[in-house]
Amino acid sequence: MSRIKEIRVGLATCGIAAGAQRIGRHLQEKLAAANADVPIKQVGCIGMCYNEPIVDVVDENGTTTYGRVTEEAIDRIVDRHILGGALVDGFRVETDGFLGDQVRIVLENCGIIDPESLDEYRARDGYVALENALRTMAPDEVVEVMKESGLRGRGGAGFPTGLKWSFAAREESTEKYVICNADEGDPGAFMDRSVLEGDPHRVLEGMAIAAYAIGATHGYVYVRAEYPLAIRRLKRAIADARAAQLLGDHILGTSFSFDVLIKAGAGAFVCGEETALIASIEGRRGMPRKRPPYPASSGLWGRPTNINNVETLANVPWILRHGAEAFAAYGTESSKGTKVFALAGKIKHSGLIEIPMGMPIRRIVFDIGGGIQDDRPLKAVQMGGPSGGCIPASLVDTPVDYEALKATGAIVGSGGMIVLDDSTCMVDVARYFLDFTQKESCGKCTFCRVGTKRMLETLERICAGDGRDGDLEALVSLGHKIKENSLCGLGQTAPNPVLTTTEYFRDEYVAHIVDKACPAGVCKPLLQFHIDPDVCKNCGLCARECPVSAIAEADGGYHVIDREACVKCGRCEQVCPFGAVEILSGKVPA
């Protein structure tokens, strides 16, 4: 029994949502009942969100990962593995495929250490980079290392981090600020949350190093209030770091002082834009303003300010510890290092991964991601969140690289990757993302405020079967105007999902507009339910289940649907034991 070193329970938001707290309590009770003195610890997310709740058993043979753990599974794991030394089949997760191809820099500690333990972070070389920098490097040397590493901003825009630091560093001011942008708002993206929940000190260390490099004494973490666990762990980490003289006055006994405050954002997507974020911290409405002046010269309270995203800052300690070359060894010519992606959509292994830049999308989807759910065909990959674009299956060999992705019309973005299969309607996808961005527009620019709404209304019309000649051209024309005449990134990218889908999936738009058909069978107004008389056995189940009594028996021993009355709920199709109910779109048999 002493062979067991520790048991880790994944207690990030994804784990908790899957019931990990209950599993953890059950594990404690079970071990206590067995009088087994085994250390249990909470860890962040290892990335296999599709397998939560996850329990790792670490013994001298290494780490055994159990996934989708139930209370019964805990009983068996304790009885047979912890107490009996035998692996428990059925719940064991093979991690090689998922983790094997990953390179974990940002996520090196996630799912492994207790995020609420400064000691565990320090045990894995935490704060070594900060200490080295403070004791052995001049600020401009730090900036230089960052430049050499080739790290580019991971928030979406991909601006070279070292260069950005150098701008703020060269400003003369009595006060400068470092802001960590944790206002992660893309639908389906949770990279920043996982890092803050799984390894908060890493972000604080990155901020402190940035502050040292540019000469700042105060920092803010601007984090969405919708991330309460991340905020709690961050607060704990800040308190622990202060107590250990890693934040506050005279850090580690040096002349460098730096402290961090948390600003919880109220959930405006646009506050991820740096000038809006600054306005929000200052207590004003989160509305972007024209740049220049850039925050590096006039940011928070008019002072030079450096803003980096969570993932960017989380890279910093590793780069300083391992050197710029080690980092630059990963990736492509223009895109160095690794990138964290949140895999979501119709993919088998949804979760969080970190891969070296340059990996083709195909490998991410099919090797790490395990392929498409139900083995349906891949249709497209939506990248970069609502600001991104849809990469069609035909371009799935495109490498993850800033420039290569941009050429497709999509972007690396902050790391959201939503996999779409053939049951997805691309017009509907474009409508979904545009609906999000138009609601999140701050309302300042005419093109963004009104233009995105008008585009959305056009898409809604098309999805409702009221598409008209000229809609497609109008969408593209207005889309480009919005991109070119909006002040901030939100408006400049909001039309992207529409513009990429109209380019790659033009046929689907034409089907909606001209044929009044939704080939993927998603847009309900364009669908018709139909009972195939040859297949129908006249059992009447559909008629009994129909909530609006739209189905009746016809002469000839089969049932028919009254299309006027049908509300397209799909119940008949679900209940028909013979598969006689067809969902048709476009031209329909009489």
Added chain:
Amino acid sequence: MIPITINKRPLSGTQGETILDVARRNGIHIPALCAEERLAPFDSCGVCVVEVDGRGVLKACSTPIEDGMVVETHSEAAVEVRKAALELLLSNHWGDCVAPCRTACPAKTDCQAYVSLTANGRFLDGLKVLYRNLPLPASFGRICPAPCEEACRREIAEEPVQIRHMKRFLADYGFDYVPSSGAATGKRVAVVGGGPAGLSAAYFLRRYGHDVTVYDAMPKMGGMLRYGIPEYRLPHAVIDREIDVLRRMGITFRPSMHMGTDMTCEDLERKYDAVFLGLGAWGTRGMGLPGEDHEAVMQGTDFLRRVNEGERPALPDHVLVIGGGNTAMDAARCARRLGAQVTVAYRRTQKEMPALGHEVKEAEDEGVLFRYLTQPVEFLTDGDAFEGVRCVEMKLGEPDESGRRRPEPIEDSQFVVDAQAVLLAVGQVIDTACLGDAEIRRERNGAIVVDAQTGRTSRENVYAGGDVVTGPSIAVEAIGAGHRAADAIDRCLRGEPIEPPPLYTHVKYGVTREDIGNPATSPRIRTTPRVAEERVNDFTEYEAGLSDREAVAAAQRCLECGCMAFNDCALRDYATEVSAVQSAYEGDVPRKLRDERHPFIVRKVGKCIACGRCLRVCADVCGISAIDFAGRGIDTEVQAPFNRAWQDSDCVSCGACVDVCPTGALYDRTVLEKQVPLDLVRTTTTCLLCGLGCEVDVLTLDGSYMRTLPTDGTRVLCARGRYGWHTLREDERITKPMIRSGSALREATWNEALTEAGKRLVAARGHVATFGSGLLTCEEGWLVARIAEGLGAGAPMFDINAWRPQIAIDEEQVLLLDGLSEADLIVVVGGRGTYEKVALDVVLREQIARGARVVGYGASLPGAAADFDLEQLDDLLVELERGEAVLGAAATAATNPVFLFEETSVPRSTLEAIVAFLQNHRSWRVVIVPATANAIGLRYLGFSEQLRTDAKAWLTIASDPVATVGGRRQLLAVDTLVAVSPVRTQTTARADVVFPMRLPYEARGHVIGARGPRALVSAVDGPLAMETWQVLLRLAAELGVGPLPWHFAGLTAAAECDRVRGHGGLTAAGATPASVAAIVERNLTGIGI
């Protein structure tokens, strides 16, 4: 200097300037909605885009100029983006530039304006507005089919507003109003045709100052109005009265002049600069049936003309009228009045009949019989005898091109109507044979071909309009055509482009009951026609108009659809400029209602374009931040915190937000209760409601006060200056002299009142106290001082409200407000008086922005708190005693330190300490904001704060000493009180004799406030013919004071004040007693001495 090129013009700017800055400075027009000169670039509307060589389309408001930049402000690419931005804004704009009633009116009469003015009881103003577009309001108030009412939105609630009746009401009210004609141009225009089209053209041409002669073939003017419409609908006396107005305007009428015989078009073209042809459509159409030439078959129009000429033709017992239009109704009803039995035969059913519904109903009431689906086919004659009309019964078939179902005869359905006479009313036709061979292009039917916008014919100086162009149509169409042609002729005669400038007009579509705010049901007020049995016996007018009370109530039903900013809307101007299309981008429009919670500011939220100017001026210029954006995306909206009413926020009602709103989303209430979009006249004068004396623009409608705005120089007014006049009620005004009679005052003649006042005051000579307030001008103050002298009253006294401790400050140390721009330290002392002076805050904020340090002692400075160092007033006393070193290091370092205070807001002890401090510290200056407007000027004229306590009689001028506790106490010893006052006050209530006087916006003269000497220009007519100086002169004469020299002719405008400022020693540095004397002397000449 940075060289740049805009529209090929080499220009230059300085570092930090934007493209828009440089363009504006050089008079290059770039449309911009969110950019405002006082505000930092906001970069949101997307309208100010320009094309920069090599960089594409950029926003001019936020793009800094760079060396060698080449800019095109109206390149194709830039205009495409600008147009798209405007069209997106318009796609989300819920409003009507112009009310639908006015849009529907072919003559574009300003229905909403005269209806709403009527609702406000402003009948004369309403009539004047009506006359702006309609020369014959009494006639059209009777006979117009009122397309306006069909468009009226009130119909969504229940029934349209009675717009036509409103015209009749205003025109019949009894005003002797003659519209003025413009300055003579020396151009001559001939108008042929004295009907609606010709009279309309003549009227507008005369208003533009041209010399107009109207020729008409008939002996009297009026055309079809007179000869086609029976008198029971439109009495000739009404037409005569309206023609007389036109004659009094200077239009020459030449009746009984026939085109083609008495003159030709070429003759007129030679003699006149332009010719307008309004010949009408007097030709008649027959049916081409057998027997039609029998004398028993008459044309309806001929019949009506004869009746209108006074003939009363004898008619047989039974008359058949053929036709279903209004002429048929008129002929039928006239025939009834002449005693005949009348049947109207119409080939379709009542539903298809073109006559107005109420006409048909009234005809039926009068006993006219109707035979529908009846088509005459033959007039049965036997020699001279007329034996009836053979008709065939019809049925309705398929709709024809007019949309009406085509009547088809039913076989074998013939029958005979036993009528002894027939009136044909089957249509009139154009007859232009009189034009002979004049080379004027015409249609095959004789209609003159004209350009639709201008009415110009194929001959350059010949225009035409009305029925001669359109064929028979409603008269109000002819008014519109005459107006359009008059405008075109006018532009042409002035050498301007003849085409009217296009104008974008936004319209609300699909308005529902919710959209009009679910008004409580309020049906029309019925006017009762005379009973049919009675009216059928004569030609007297059959229906009465609305009474005063009814008209006001009927007008109050107006929903105020039109935009208050219709003539002052950048969105509209720019939309016009790029030929924007309202429907370019379709989508939901937020149908937001008016927010009328604020007492002065109305918000039309659906018109907001989210430019943010209002909230930025509130925060950045006024320092208040009462409002901000709320919501996201398309729902972004300007709100006070938590969407409370604006006045419940930090709003101080300065109206700065209204002034910067580029469209109609925000507007001021005018003084009227029901708001009216109006073209107003702007007069620059001075606000006398506090001691600042700000320059203001007073906006009037023909001399009636409507609203006050800050001038460009003043920028922001306080609530009191802007809306203070709104609180003045007309029933508070004193308009006639009054004498005490027992416990009440009774009206008296001037002579009675003067005699009584003179008797009483002369008796008290030597024991009279004279009061004046800061509302008096310098000129009036001078007269008051002379009267006081003459009565042995000593110096006139200030109103007790304005009393302050006697302070002796060296004039050298006193500055006017603009002297602050030199100061590097401003110490603001004391409270804020009785209201918030945003105007003063704005001046202070400018000084802060300039770099001056502002320190407040005991000063609550709303909205500016963050910029002020607030200290306790007591601290100042301590510090003043110890000397300036204690005022802080800034005071020691300051080279131009200034005190600023409002004189009534500083306790006596503090004031004395400041005076003492000033005596010992000669580098310090002081700006004193006096309590009342002209306090400085009056003090220079000898007015004093010392209260005379031994008086037995009081003479008060624009002063209300009884309103104060001290005044009431002193009054006990007084047995005579003579008051001169514009309004009822506590003093006038106690007075023995009361004289009226003018209010400041009605007065002329000069005043000196903290902003310096300024002219008072009379902008408002007011109820008093006599000016205040005239009242004072008459009083002086009665009292035996004088004779006083007086002459006012040279003082009429602000320009005079500027001249005085240049010559008379009143400089920005400050006024002095000598310079005030110079002002007064300017207005005095030695008359009689």
